[in-house]
Amino acid sequence: MQTFDLSKDGLRALNSSLHALKGQTNMTAWEVINPKGAHAIAAGVDAPVEITVRGSTGYYCAGMNKQASIFIKGSAGPGVAENMMSGKVVIDGDASQYAGATGRGGLLVIKGNASSRCGISMKGIEIVVHGNIGHMSCFMAQSGSVVVLGDAGEALGDSLYEARLFVRGKVKSLGADCIEKEMRPEHYALVEDLLRRGEADHKAKPEQFRRYGSARKLYNFNIDNAAAY
Amino acid sequence: MSDFPHTPPKMSWTFSNDVNAEIRRAAATGIYDIRGGGSKRRLPHFDDLLFLGASISRYPLEGYREKCATDVWLGTRFAKNPIHLDIPITIAGMSFGALSGPAKEALGRGASAAGTSTTTGDGGMTEEERGHSKSLVYQYLPSRYGMNPDDLRRADAIEVVVGQGAKPGGGGMLLGQKISDRVANMRNLPKGIDQRSACRHPDWTGPDDLEIKILEIREITNWEKPIYIKIGGARPYYDTALAVKAGADVVVLDGMQGGTAATQDVFIENVGMPILACIPLAVKALQDLGMHRKVQLIVSGGIRTGADVAKAMALGADAVAIGTAALIALGDNDPALEAEYNKLGTTAGAYDDWHEGKDPAGITTQNPELAARFDPVLGGRRLKNYLKVMTLEAQTIARACGKNHLHNLEPEDLCALTIEGAAMAGVPLAGTNWIPGRNGGF
Numbered sequence: 001m002q003t004f005d006l007s008k009d010g011l012r013a014l015n016s017s018l019h020a021l022k023g024q025t026n027m028t029a030w031e032v033i034n035p036k037g038a039h040a041i042a043a044g045v046d047a048p049v050e051i052t053v054r055g056s057t058g059y060y061c062a063g064m065n066k067q068a069s070i071f072i073k074g075s076a077g078p079g080v081a082e083n084m085m086s087g088k089v090v091i092d093g094d095a096s097q098y099a100g101a102t103g104r105g106g107l108l109v110i111k112g113n114a115s116s117r118c119g120i121s122m123k124g125i126e127i128v129v130h131g132n133i134g135h136m137s138c139f140m141a142q143s144g145s146v147v148v149l150g151d152a153g154e155a156l157g158d159s160l161y162e163a164r165l166f167v168r169g170k171v172k173s174l175g176a177d178c179i180e181k182e183m184r185p186e187h188y189a190l191v192e193d194l195l196r197r198g199e200a201d202h203k204a205k206p207e208q209f210r211r212y213g214s215a216r217k218l219y220n221f222n223i224d225n226a227a228a229y
Numbered sequence: 230m231s232d233f234p235h236t237p238p239k240m241s242w243t244f245s246n247d248v249n250a251e252i253r254r255a256a257a258t259g260i261y262d263i264r265g266g267g268s269k270r271r272l273p274h275f276d277d278l279l280f281l282g283a284s285i286s287r288y289p290l291e292g293y294r295e296k297c298a299t300d301v302w303l304g305t306r307f308a309k310n311p312i313h314l315d316i317p318i319t320i321a322g323m324s325f326g327a328l329s330g331p332a333k334e335a336l337g338r339g340a341s342a343a344g345t346s347t348t349t350g351d352g353g354m355t356e357e358e359r360g361h362s363k364s365l366v367y368q369y370l371p372s373r374y375g376m377n378p379d380d381l382r383r384a385d386a387i388e389v390v391v392g393q394g395a396k397p398g399g400g401g402m403l404l405g406q407k408i409s410d411r412v413a414n415m416r417n418l419p420k421g422i423d424q425r426s427a428c429r430h431p432d433w434t435g436p437d438d439l440e441i442k443i444l445e446i447r448e449i450t451n452w453e454k455p456i457y458i459k460i461g462g463a464r465p466y467y468d469t470a471l472a473v474k475a476g477a478d479v480v481v482l483d484g485m486q487g488g489t490a491a492t493q494d495v496f497i498e499n500v501g502m503p504i505l506a507c508i509p510l511a512v513k514a515l516q517d518l519g520m521h522r523k524v525q526l527i528v529s530g531g532i533r534t535g536a537d538v539a540k541a542m543a544l545g546a547d548a549v550a551i552g553t554a555a556l557i558a559l560g561d562n563d564p565a566l567e568a569e570y571n572k573l574g575t576t577a578g579a580y581d582d583w584h585e586g587k588d589p590a591g592i593t594t595q596n597p598e599l600a601a602r603f604d605p606v607l608g609g610r611r612l613k614n615y616l617k618v619m620t621l622e623a624q625t626i627a628r629a630c631g632k633n634h635l636h637n638l639e640p641e642d643l644c645a646l647t648i649e650g651a652a653m654a655g656v657p658l659a660g661t662n663w664i665p666g667r668n669g670g671f
Contacts, residue, residue: 015448039441044378044449059438060445064378079432079445083376098432102373104417120431121373123417140427142417159425161418219422220405221260 002027006041007034014041018068021047037077042070048087062089065106078115081108084125090199097134100127103144109198116153119146122163128198138165139175147194149204157212161219165212166191168204177218181211251494262494263402265327265583265593266553267395267486267530272503274486274531275540277650278643279659282629290628297624298634301548303346303525304386304455304478307447311455311478312364312386315344316620317548317635318538320555320612321483321529322368322388322459324350326403326412326424327490327583328556329600330357331608332592335559337361338605339612343620348388348550350490351401351426353415354380361609366457369446371400371427374416381450386479388457389443391430391468394487394530397461397501401426402491403584409595439475447476457481462507462530463500469514473524481550482511484530488553490593491584504530504541506653509640512545521545522636535622542623543638544654558615559608560590 004014014032021027030051035041039058042051046066053061056074066085075093084103094112101117103125110118110127116134119127119141127146135153138146141163151169158175164187165178174180183206191206240246251262283289290297304311320340325333327350334357340347346364349355353375359365367384369376381387392398403412403424413420433442443456458472459481472480484504489497508528515521528541529550541549556562562570564577569589573580583593591603627635630642644659645651651658652665 011448012452016451019451040445040448043445046378059441060432063445064381064449066378078438082432083373083378085377101432102376104377117431121427123373139431140425161422219419221402221423 001029001031003031003033005033006038007036011038011040015043018042018045018047018049018051021045021049023047025049035074039077042068045070045087056093065089075112076110081106081125084108094131095129100125103127107197109200111199113150119144119163122146126194126197128194128200130198130200130203132169135172136175138163141165145190145194147191147198147200147209149200157214159218160212160214162214164190166194166209167212168208168210171210171212174212177215178212179215181213183207183209183211187211263491263584264494264497264581265488265490265492266497266581267488268498268503270498272486272531273505273647273649273653274503275505275537277505277647278540278645278654278656280536280539280543280626280630280642281644283631287631289631290633292625292628295628296633297628299620299624301525301636303527303548304457306478306520306524307452307476308386308455308478309451309453310385312346314346314364314548316616317345317542318343318532318616318619319345319366319527319548319550320347321487321550321552322348322350322366322390323552323556324352324403324490325355325358325415326350326352326408326595327593329591329594329603330355330411331600331603331605332556332559333358334361334605335603335608335612336555337365338609339555339558339616340364342609342613343616345616346385349384351403352412354384355415357605359383361605368459371430372416372425373431374424374426378449381446381454384454386455386457387446387450388459388481389439389446389477390459391439391472392461392463392483393459393489394461394483394485394501394504395489396492396496397463398428399492399496399500400428401489412595436471436475439471443476455479457527459483461485461487462502462504465502465507466510466514469511469526470518473515473518473520477524479525479527480511480515481527481529482507483550484528486531487529488556503653504528504532505650508541508544508546509653509655515545522547535619535624536626538619538623539626539635539638540643542635543640543642545640547636554615555612556592558612559592560603560611561588561592563590566590 032053035055037058041061043063045068048067052071058077060079062070069088072091076095078096079098081089082101084106086105090109095110095114097115100108104123113131114133118133118137124144132150142161148167152171155175157178188206195201301317341363348366364385366386405421455478457479458477460468462484485501525547528546586594588594591599643656
């Protein structure tokens with residue numbers, strides 16, 4: 001285990017060390033102590049390593065992550081795992097706004113609640129939230145899946161493209177062009193898999209979820225839809 | 230009574246033929262006009278300025294003999310690897326999607342041959358442009374189409390796009406006609422649907438967040454890449470100051486003449502300011518912060534000639550960017566294609582329905598047959614020639630003003646032909662010492 005004291009050695013040294021890990025490395029386990037809400041912790045990592053951050057993080061922790069498994073033993077600030085490409089990010093606490101924004105791959109697990117705009121403009125990432133998600137979540141979400149064990153705030157999935165949204169609790173309101181859709185067998189299987197990988201299979205069952213997706217009515221501009229824009 | 234002459238027919242200035250035609254078009258279709266390009270209005274522009282040239286108090290430099298340097302460093306504030314360009318005329322961001330792959334390749338070829346940079350656009354980085362661009366600026370846009378850390382790292386600079394001159398405050402739309410399989414795949418969206426580009430970034434709001442976003446990008450790229458911030462010509466003084474505060478190495482300022490792939494005509498023509506009005510305010514912001522020449526300023530929007538380049542630099546810019554002019558150099562709107570433009574209901578020089586993907590020049594299209602008409606090698610050569618001519622023109626003017634580097638041009642070398650030009654550029658009206666708005670003026 002490599003232990004890195006962020007308050008002592010600084011962000012640049014941390015990320016330089018993590019970026020230096022290429023391909024096969026024996027230094028596969030890292031621990032970051034004293035994060036104290038610093039920004040951009042472990043941003044841009046591209047190696048199959050495990051990084052445990054002991055405490056809460058600021059903006060953009062694990063941004064653009066590739067391959068790494070990053071565990072945050074606290075809460076995460078805005079834009080955690082933004083534009084993640086692959087790998088995994090697991091947050092023990094809550095996540096602030098824009099969690100998983102524009103993510104293109106990998107798995108983001110938030111064991112607490114996620115604030116507004118969770119999964120905004122997502123492009124393939126999978127997100128599992130044990131608690132609730134805030135307003136405007138999954139705005140313009142293009143692809144990927146979101147599983148929410150709690151409730152969703154206002155305007156869920158506004159201007160949604162092809163992302164699949166599964167919510168167990170109440171949805172305060174759906175955004176433009178987002179509708180409830182039938183849960184088919186493949187969706188139950190998908191939710192089951194995500195619950196298992198998101199460490200939530202002991203908390204919920206697939207049949208408790210409802211599916212939301214795009215009505216695809218705003219895919220091509222039509223003046224008759226002007227009221228929805 | 231019938232023998233009295235009638236009042237001749239009198240057309241309304243307010244309800245001109247153009248205006249009436251647009252009213253009829255709107256009434257018939259129910260859809261506002263969407264088009265490419267920038268403002269087509271007659272705007273105060275560089276044409277309203279003149280250089281004074283050398284006189285007894287200023288010695289000119291000998292043309293073809295005495296050196297007038299043109300190079301520029303971009304990104305010297307924080308980046309480990311600032312960009313050094315031979316000429317201060319860069320190629321503005323234009324997306325693959327809006328442009329064909331061969332057109333992007335030609336931009337890379339021409340820019341590299343002339344010793345300058347080219348820029349990606351909303352849609353990610355293509356191999357055509359990376360492979361053929363010695364210096365490539367990678368745009369970081371609200372849509373984040375195709376965004377990934379590998380391309381960030383193989384870029385030579387990163388441009389965080391906050392706005393553009395054609396539509397400050399607006400997002401974009403690539404209409405379904407241009408969404409080929411390749412474009413759709415790069416953007417993670419189904420083929421044939423309209424692809425919206427948001428007007429705000431998804432994961433930051435305001436200058437304080439932007440500072441943190443830039444920190445993240447610098448961390449991901451090892452602090453090597455210059456970070457540009459591109460702004461539309463809306464509030465250039467404050468936007469420039471805030472970009473500097475957020476940590477920009479370079480500010481890119483785009484006036485309302487700057488083009489777009491597709492936006493509402495009403496937006497293009499009614500939002501934002503001409504570049505002439507923007508430059509002095511941006512320079513003032515940099516000077517007030519003690520950052521002029523430390524944070525470089527690139528300006529764009531209606532740059533056409535070496536004279537425009539020289540005037541922009543005399544007003545304090547470090548470099549310029551061209552978009553529409555580069556497309557024309559490649560062959561866009563060429564009268565040789567007049568018959569084909571006529572079939573599209575337009576004429577060479579006026580064709581702006583770039584979003585429809587029917588460009589007979591094969592530049593603003595994803596139609597494989599049309600794109601195949603365009604020769605990227607020839608296009609690159611034409612662009613190189615054009616860039617060289619612009620540079621020579623700018624040098625000619627700079628030498629006449631006694632300057633051994635384009636960066637040594639200054640506002641004192643200029644006068645204005647119009648009151649508007651004088652007020653906006655902050656230089657005297659020709660033949661007077663009057664700068665409207667200064668020294669007790671109105």
